[in-house]
Amino acid sequence: MCKVALRSRERLAVLRPRAGILVLHTLHWPEEIRDPGDLSSPAPTTDRELALAELLMDEMTGVDIGELHDDYAQALNVLIDTLAADDRALPPSEPQQPVDLMAALEASVRDARRARAEHRR
Template sequence: MPRSIWKGAISFGLVTIPVKLFSATEEKDISFRQVHPEDGGRIKYKRVCEKCGKEIPFAEIAKGYELPDGRMVILEKEDFDNLPLSTTKAVEVVQFVAEDEVDPTYFDKTYFLEAEGPGAKPYVLLRDALIKSGRAAVVKVALRSRESLALVRPKDGVLLMHTMLWPDELRDGSFAAPPENVTVSDAEVTMAQSFIDALAGDFHPEEFTDAYREALEAVVQSKADGIPLVEATEEAPKEAEVVDLVAALRASVEAAKKRREEAEKAKAM
């Protein structure tokens, strides 16, 4: 069982729910070391003070905030522990909203909330009330030296908490919009919808794998074993510009239907 990263309580009106917080995700990327290629030795870095030139042990390093006038304010652990903030040990419910009202762009990280001790009954109360109302709770919580908005919602019998970015942390993406004078015909939209319909289905994330990570693991293993890796055949590059969108989409629909039929046959075997 993973270790909890935070303990506190959800304030649900006059009801208090003691909870523990657990990370709901983990990175699966391959981790590399920085090494000297001649002998494989690891590269080490020293933490050196730019003023006195001394190497500073990690335990003696403090956090400093540089003011606009150049002064450095040193903050100790006690300063963070004693912040004048009500959300340091409490998840404060501020609003209830429909889940689809929150743009997924706001989501940062996902956590499991586990009831602690006498919190089981009020935990179930909040979970079931959210399910029946079809809503999620917008909360404020302080985690990892910052306060965040978060969304608490029920899933598979558990309450999940998604921390969110603040509005001023989202960039304006209007620069990426195509020029307004670019238009498409009804026939092109209809054919695009046909392609969407051909690939439509229920989302089953377990059916997808990280092909890049698998290929990288294969390269690492082949080098470790001293066995040459069979090179993958490269597909011929496609034309960057499509003149006839309807013809291209029609061909895409046929290809999608063929892939789906082959996939269904493979499942039936």
């Protein structure tokens, strides 16, 4: 899991290797997910399908979604609240230094291998 800035907007994302290249999949923040209404399939979901979906989610996890937050939305809300209170807006904070993508990827792979090795014991 990672965060990327696209069009001045911070997004949650997953970075994966595929066929010798890195692929970035952008995700939604939890508060962006809306109730889809009734989009249920006319065919019922089987217990096996649910078990496989749960197994897939367990395999792909490793990040506590509760620990993630949308810094952009938070900063925007602070700005709106400040302006609504008729106060002067604070100057923007200094941007963080960019992350070394390869070092972060290597650390993530190392951690995943270590977690799998511990899980197998």
